Amino acid sequence: MTYSLNEVEALTKRAARGAGYTWGLAEEAGKAVRWLSSYGLDGAGALVALHARKNGSQEVDHGPDQLAGVWTSQSGVLCPITTGATLCDSALRIAEEGVQTAQIAYPMLIVPFAASAATRLGERVSLRWASVRIDVERDGLWIDDPKGEIGVPMVDTLQCGLSRGATGAPQPRQSRGEIDADVFAALNQFAHRTYAPSTEESRMRGAGAGVSDND
């Protein structure tokens, strides 16, 4: 089924909050998945897979311990949402010296943050992991993925810097987001954790009922 991009963003934001991100990072996750959906990339599936993985281990939402040097996390694998937000916040670092990370999960989820940094810088930015090369700018995305590794669950390193040249036609944008039914159900499960159980008391008090509304 297709969804409006606003629906994709709203549901993903709630799901990310339900998965344990702070509100500010949950907002970032919503925007990131919306951006990926608008290029036909399955960001929602990646986010669900990331958290299914986390539920099975003790990993949480780790960003880099230090912004200088290679970005690593003592506690384990870098989270692409937290690390992506830090990457965008550190746009100048991308321009000045580039950023290299250690092990990072679902690197596709970091692409929207690089695009946001590119917009901030007014430059084209490249990301590289495994055989994948991505170029992004304000309104453009180029993907070079000869071995089909854009959706890999983990890479040992990822590099981000200014881009020197691009390749071919940019990816077309679309106005709707496609989400598989099982991914949609999983997002709803995460999101449901943010909804308070309804009680008769909350039904009456919480929305200010009690006066007739059938007149």
Next chain:
Amino acid sequence: MTYQPQNLIPRRDPAMVMKLARLGSFHQSRLSFMRILTRRMTRENWTFSRPVFEIDDQGVGHAVFCAHTGERTYSLVAFAHDLPADKRSDRVIAEAWDSTFTLFDGVPTADDIARLARNVPLQEAGRVTERELSVSRANRSVRLWEHVVSHLAAGTQPDTTEIAKVGYLMRTTAVYGSGKLGAADREQIAERPEFSAPFQVEMLSVYLTRVYVRDLVQHMANQRGGAKAATLAPEIARSMGIGNSTGLGMAPFLLNHPKLLNNWIMAREEAIARVRSLATARPADAKLFRELLARSVVSAKIWHSEHEIQRDKLVELRRDLDVLVARTRSSDLVGNYPWDHLYGWAETHLGVDAQECLASLMLEPYGDLVDPLTDGMSDADYSAFRIKGAMTLAHVSKILADRYHWVSGIDWAAAQNCARLWYVSEEKLEPRLGERFEEPLADYEQPLAPGRDAAALQTVIAGLDQGATVAEFLSKHPEHRCSMRRIQMAEHAPYAEIRDNTIGSDLLPIDMLRCKLSFFGATHFDPRSDRWVRICLFGNAPFPEELQHAKSDDWAYPPREAQVV
């Protein structure tokens, strides 16, 4: 948006404007979204048609109402239902309605209508597509509906006293746009001139709904009365608007769209400053002002509410408007910065409600100064979301000092100052307000207390190296990311933030609802509790066949002879 300071009189201080008591006293104005729409419809000679009206003698079926802009056609597809009385509720948690609607982008085919008939009546439980721009529903005013149908069926006009008591035949209980339930995202249509101002899709949907309601009530009367049924008199039809019942969902909207809120308030404040800066007024301007003031007095007289807070406010507003009328009799309103003097006098002699009524009224003679400001009321600045990571904490501290100095005046640890919390219920995702210390809801709290969160951020960064960057800070303190985003946004958006406690025990959510609804152009706010309100939309507005004869767009002020009950 921002404007270069060019007025002699500056815009009003956000510290004064952005208090809930004032926002909750706002009145409609030339900048209201309904009036932006009707001005455009008149200016561009929109035409209207009703290609389908297939509703049976029980009032069940569907109809299509089209608005033709010249470039495009938009169609309200309306479904009429036979709703048992015990299912009728204004709440979001309702599951059936008297009528349901969608605004279709173009003219729907029979296949489109068949698809919509399977989905639109279900509202949240159905799905629409990017061909649809909104989804909405409405319930009858049970009392007035039967009154009007039975009188027309008997060949007589309805009693205008009964009509004046309610003001509408149906009230909408939700109008969803912007991608909700699968509809088109706002971004897909925002470039169309007719939708560039905020909420124009929703306003168009409600405008066409009013036509549908008029036609449906006539149809039902004709079914019942046959040949002897009377046709509803145009002036009675025109006096009725569409009711709207609005709950807590609108309050989080204002908090979740700080840039948009800023742009609305900024436009109105800039308009007020421009008019106050006029050295003189033309006699015709003063005459128009006095005329609309007289009609505002009528509007306040026919405005009723059973709610004690609103009753008290109305007593004060009516008294103040009489004082204002007396004042304007003793002044020619022509020379010596007349509007600034009048407004300055009002600040010390009238209550907040009448001050805001006056502020809106002063704009009326000056469409040339005011109406272009509508261009800046949308928010297309998506970059504001992006955190400025290179900003230093010293810079953040300066924004906090400029824009958030009010947060230090509140003891956020005191129980009465954090007594409430906003949450979303699993029951149809209805937004609700809970009691923090009485209900087990803390884990579900939504981030809708910007003042408290800014105070917490301020405390943390006060102890840190002020030369550190926001990027460094947030990498260690991701819990402040949401608040940091707002604070950075507020730097260039002075009216972005409500400068009051949104979780205190004395919070009145209806203040936030009235602020938003006043920008829609709503009048006659009738709170039903501290957290939901009924209003009237498009009351006295011209119907499609009357638009081209409309000499002005001041229909929001009732006629002077309007019936007072």
